Amino acid sequence: MDTVSPESAAPPTLTLRDVAKSFGQVVALRSATLVAHPGSIHALVGENGAGKSTLIKIVAGVHRRDGGDFLLAGEPADFGSTAESKAAGVAVIYQEPTLFPDLSVTENIFMGRQILGAGRRIDRAAMHAEAARLFAGLGVHIDPRRPALGLSIADQQIIEIAKAISLDARLLIMDEPTAALSGVEVERLFAVARRLRDEGRAIVFISHRFDEVFDLCDTVTVMRDGEYVATRPIAGTSVEEMVGLMVGREVSDLFPKTPAEIGDPVLEVSGLTARGVFHDVSFTVRSGEIVGLAGLVGAGRSEIARAVFGVDGYESGSVRMKGRAVSPRDPGAAIRAGMAFVPEDRRKQGLVTDASVTDNIAGVIRGSLAKLGLLTKGMENRAVAPWADRLEVKTSSLDMFAKTMSGGNQQKVVIAKWLATKPTLLIIDEPTRGIDVGTKAEVHRLLSELAGQGMAILMISSELPEVLGMADRVLVVCEGRLTADLPRESATPQAVMHAATQTREVAS
Amino acid sequence: MTPAPTQEPTVSVPDTPTETQLLVEPSSMSPRRRVLEGLLRSREFSILVVLLLVIAAATIKNPSFLLSSSGWRDLLLTPSMLILLAVGQAAVIITRNVDLSVGSVLGLTAYLTGRLFIDHPELPMVAVFVAAIVVGGLLGLINGLLVALARVPALVITLGTLYIYRGIVLSWAGSSRINASDLPSGFLSLGTAQVLTIPVLFIVAVAVLVAVGYYLYTARSGREFYAIGSDPDAAVLYGLNVRRRVVGAFVLSGALAGLAGVVFAARYGSVSSDAGTGIELQAVAAVVIGGVAIFGGSGTVWGAALGAVLLVTINRALPMLGIPDFWQQALVGALILSAIVLDRVLAARQSRRLVEARDPS
Numbered sequence: 103m104d105t106v107s108p109e110s111a112a113p114p115t116l117t118l119r120d121v122a123k124s125f126g127q128v129v130a131l132r133s134a135t136l137v138a139h140p141g142s143i144h145a146l147v148g149e150n151g152a153g154k155s156t157l158i159k160i161v162a163g164v165h166r167r168d169g170g171d172f173l174l175a176g177e178p179a180d181f182g183s184t185a186e187s188k189a190a191g192v193a194v195i196y197q198e199p200t201l202f203p204d205l206s207v208t209e210n211i212f213m214g215r216q217i218l219g220a221g222r223r224i225d226r227a228a229m230h231a232e233a234a235r236l237f238a239g240l241g242v243h244i245d246p247r248r249p250a251l252g253l254s255i256a257d258q259q260i261i262e263i264a265k266a267i268s269l270d271a272r273l274l275i276m277d278e279p280t281a282a283l284s285g286v287e288v289e290r291l292f293a294v295a296r297r298l299r300d301e302g303r304a305i306v307f308i309s310h311r312f313d314e315v316f317d318l319c320d321t322v323t324v325m326r327d328g329e330y331v332a333t334r335p336i337a338g339t340s341v342e343e344m345v346g347l348m349v350g351r352e353v354s355d356l357f358p359k360t361p362a363e364i365g366d367p368v369l370e371v372s373g374l375t376a377r378g379v380f381h382d383v384s385f386t387v388r389s390g391e392i393v394g395l396a397g398l399v400g401a402g403r404s405e406i407a408r409a410v411f412g413v414d415g416y417e418s419g420s421v422r423m424k425g426r427a428v429s430p431r432d433p434g435a436a437i438r439a440g441m442a443f444v445p446e447d448r449r450k451q452g453l454v455t456d457a458s459v460t461d462n463i464a465g466v467i468r469g470s471l472a473k474l475g476l477l478t479k480g481m482e483n484r485a486v487a488p489w490a491d492r493l494e495v496k497t498s499s500l501d502m503f504a505k506t507m508s509g510g511n512q513q514k515v516v517i518a519k520w521l522a523t524k525p526t527l528l529i530i531d532e533p534t535r536g537i538d539v540g541t542k543a544e545v546h547r548l549l550s551e552l553a554g555q556g557m558a559i560l561m562i563s564s565e566l567p568e569v570l571g572m573a574d575r576v577l578v579v580c581e582g583r584l585t586a587d588l589p590r591e592s593a594t595p596q597a598v599m600h601a602a603t604q605t606r607e608v609a610s
Numbered sequence: 611m612t613p614a615p616t617q618e619p620t621v622s623v624p625d626t627p628t629e630t631q632l633l634v635e636p637s638s639m640s641p642r643r644r645v646l647e648g649l650l651r652s653r654e655f656s657i658l659v660v661l662l663l664v665i666a667a668a669t670i671k672n673p674s675f676l677l678s679s680s681g682w683r684d685l686l687l688t689p690s691m692l693i694l695l696a697v698g699q700a701a702v703i704i705t706r707n708v709d710l711s712v713g714s715v716l717g718l719t720a721y722l723t724g725r726l727f728i729d730h731p732e733l734p735m736v737a738v739f740v741a742a743i744v745v746g747g748l749l750g751l752i753n754g755l756l757v758a759l760a761r762v763p764a765l766v767i768t769l770g771t772l773y774i775y776r777g778i779v780l781s782w783a784g785s786s787r788i789n790a791s792d793l794p795s796g797f798l799s800l801g802t803a804q805v806l807t808i809p810v811l812f813i814v815a816v817a818v819l820v821a822v823g824y825y826l827y828t829a830r831s832g833r834e835f836y837a838i839g840s841d842p843d844a845a846v847l848y849g850l851n852v853r854r855r856v857v858g859a860f861v862l863s864g865a866l867a868g869l870a871g872v873v874f875a876a877r878y879g880s881v882s883s884d885a886g887t888g889i890e891l892q893a894v895a896a897v898v899i900g901g902v903a904i905f906g907g908s909g910t911v912w913g914a915a916l917g918a919v920l921l922v923t924i925n926r927a928l929p930m931l932g933i934p935d936f937w938q939q940a941l942v943g944a945l946i947l948s949a950i951v952l953d954r955v956l957a958a959r960q961s962r963r964l965v966e967a968r969d970p971s
Contacts, residue, residue: 164847183849184846184847184848184849185848185849186849188849200841200843200844200847200848201841201844202836202837202840202841202844202845202907203840203841203907204836204839204840204903204907204908205833205836205837205840205907209833209836209837213833213834213837213848213850214830214834214837214848214849214850215830216830216833218830222829222830223828223829224827224828224829224830224833
């Protein structure tokens with residue numbers, strides 16, 4: 103069986119056709135297709151959740167596909183472990199490289215396949231020399247003997263690449279390698295990537311930055327919602343076309359924001375800066391207003407929210423609630439000022455999964471419930487019941503453990519917990535992640551209702567349709583800076599994506 | 611080779627402090643000097659200095675601490691058993707696990723040793739050694755399999771087997787004890803025998819130390835112990851056989867505790883059901899003092915062995931220096947705390963450097 107396409111001499115290094123993958127009920131990939139040729143740098147682009155990472159993990163042997171074709175250099179492939187994919191010549195460089203911090207750079211490159219000398223003992227001198235040779239070939243200077251701990255992300259990626267070369271990988275996949283790099287470091291990485299391409303290796307490059315895609319790649323494949331959309335030669339496409347292919351779907355009516363009267367400013371953030379995380383962030387949220395915080399994963403949205411709420415500190419800037427300054431690094435002060443925060447990872451940060459629904463909801467209001475310093479179960483239950491009712495938390499009993507409930511119900515418990523504090527500002531991070539469609543709509547209806555009652559809401563979401571459907575105003579974060587403040591009318595998918603993928607100016 | 615100042619712009623040279631430049635530039639030191647500096651800066655070296663200071667202080671106060679023949683012998687003989695336990699414990703902790711059951715394994719194999727000599731006097735001494743090591747290894751295998759397969763933290767698993775293994779000794783030995791008169795004299799003399807003034811049991815401990823130290827430093831699988839402890843998730847992504855190595859570490863620890871059980875019987879002559887109770891904490895303390903990171907990934911068995919010698923020697927020297935009981939315990943505690951605080955401070959300094967190097971503003 104030969105799959106060589108008529109127009110190319112060698113078979114493509116990587117062929118994925120109609121690959122599908124589900125995790126339980128959640129469909130990550132419907133039909134993903136990607137064909138990468140030797141001596142080519144192939145860009146893979148798509149929104150958050152388009153399925154790029156899942157596709158890569160199938161090639162890397164982390165996940166097994168449910169269906170579809172997977173060929174390497176024309177041969178059928180199916181990896182049950184990362185070791186197998188490595189042996190087949192696949193190397194993956196993740197956004198955050200996974201190195202052993204305590205071990206030397208050399209050991210990181212050769213772990214598990216060290217050069218052996220006499221008596222099967224590791225020949226460190228030979229390994230150091232080989233590592234130095236690899237770095238010289240890449241045109242970089244890294245001391246092979248130093249520990250990996252303390253290396254910049256850029257240098258860690260170079261080590262991953264050196265590892266891939268020493269394995270003689272024919273397929274190199276880089277998953278958003280430039281996200282954490284400075285301009286100079288990106289240039290160095292690109293120089294290395296071009297060198298590898300010229301050696302005849304196939305490179306798949308995942309990036310959200312269009313200027314990088316156009317600078318480095320020769321072909322681009324667009325994915326959306328777990329499906330293949332299109333493949334184009336870079337020379338024959340444009341940023342506008344790519345954005346169109348990426349977002350090409352309509353904002354449905356699933357997200358009903360009822361108009362609410364927008365009142366006075368509740369939250370005023372100005373000049374908020376935390377070094378290396380976000381920079382000079384200023385915005386206002388008014389009562390009755392839902393402000394969406396959009397941007398790519400890792401852009402710094404959650405970090406901004408955590409700083410506003412006082413979980414993390416910041417170096418400069420101020421947070422004011424109804425005109426009064428809120429002291430930094432003090433969630434207690436934020437709660438007293440009327441803030442509520444529903445975090446991204448509800449299981450870890452928003453919910454005590456081993457406690458009952460009552461305990462969870464009553465947790466933040468215990469202080470005000472107690473009479474003479476005493477608190478009874480009855481008092482707690484009376485205080486909690488109306489909230490649980492209102493949110494239609496479906497549990498047989500309020501004593502049920504939170505961990506046994508569905509994701510949607512858990513989210514409702516977390517929201518109930520915070521509504522019990524009667525906040526004036528609700529910060530909610532990824533309100534519907536991991537929640538089924540029906541409950542999703544309920545959460546949306548609830549948020550809209552709360553805004554209607556005059557609550558100010560700051561909503562972080564990676565789902566573009568959700569942001570566009572719910573928010574009165576969309577703030578776009580790109581690499582720690584606000585790059586756009588779009589009123590509802592002008593917040594189109596294209597406008598948001600443009601702002602979210604804007605490339606940072608190189609700090610000079 | 612000194613780094614050339616005129617490099618092409620594509621090479622990453624952070625324009626922030628010179629310190630970070632040193633981090634990414636190839637070492638310009640000569641190999642000999644680098645080895646020497648590494649040695650002087652190592653944790654092993656500083657423990658050795660502390661150890662020598664303790665010995666010197668005790669010897670000045672009471673010259674027989676070192677200068678008499680029994681003083682010299684005890685200096686090497688007393689820590690031998692703890693060295694064996696510390697070496698095994700270090701191998702386990704390097705993989706980011708811990709083995710709390712070694713005290714019970716030691717008690718079980720010490721009693722087994724006595725019983726074998728009593729019930730099977732025809733057995734050669736070597737067979738008894740092998741039996742204790744094999745039984746210890748099997749008990750370690752149980753620990754390892756539970757940790758690797760059940761995915762429950764080793765702390766909990768080995769806390770459980772600590773009680774289970776001790777329970778086996780208790781129900782087996784009851785109130786009976788092995789006395790020196792029950793043991794063959796050839797075996798007992800092993801406890802004090804010396805070759806060129808060096809106790810045989812110390813030679814055994816050092817031989818084990820060298821073998822394990824050599825393995826962990828020069829074998830592929832030995833290096834994987836460090837990789838697993840340094841980042842278990844990364845180890846999986848590297849395609850390393852994490853389970854097999856973790857089980858291996860526990861088998862090693864169990865087998866060495868088994869050997870330590872025989873050493874216990876030979877050294878003390880009498881074994882009751884509570885032999886070795888609480889010694890697992892001494893083993894962990896020795897490893898931590900010896901510079902093995904409690905979260906794995908770094909440290910050496912050399913350091914752990916030196917930590918064991920220091921711990922035992924301090925316990926013997928302090929009464930001699932006229933230091934009251936309470937302060938003896940407190941000093942050991944302070945030693946452990948300062949070792950851990952030192953590790954944390956060094957780690958925090960490193961990671962702060964990383965953040966500063968990454969942030970261009």
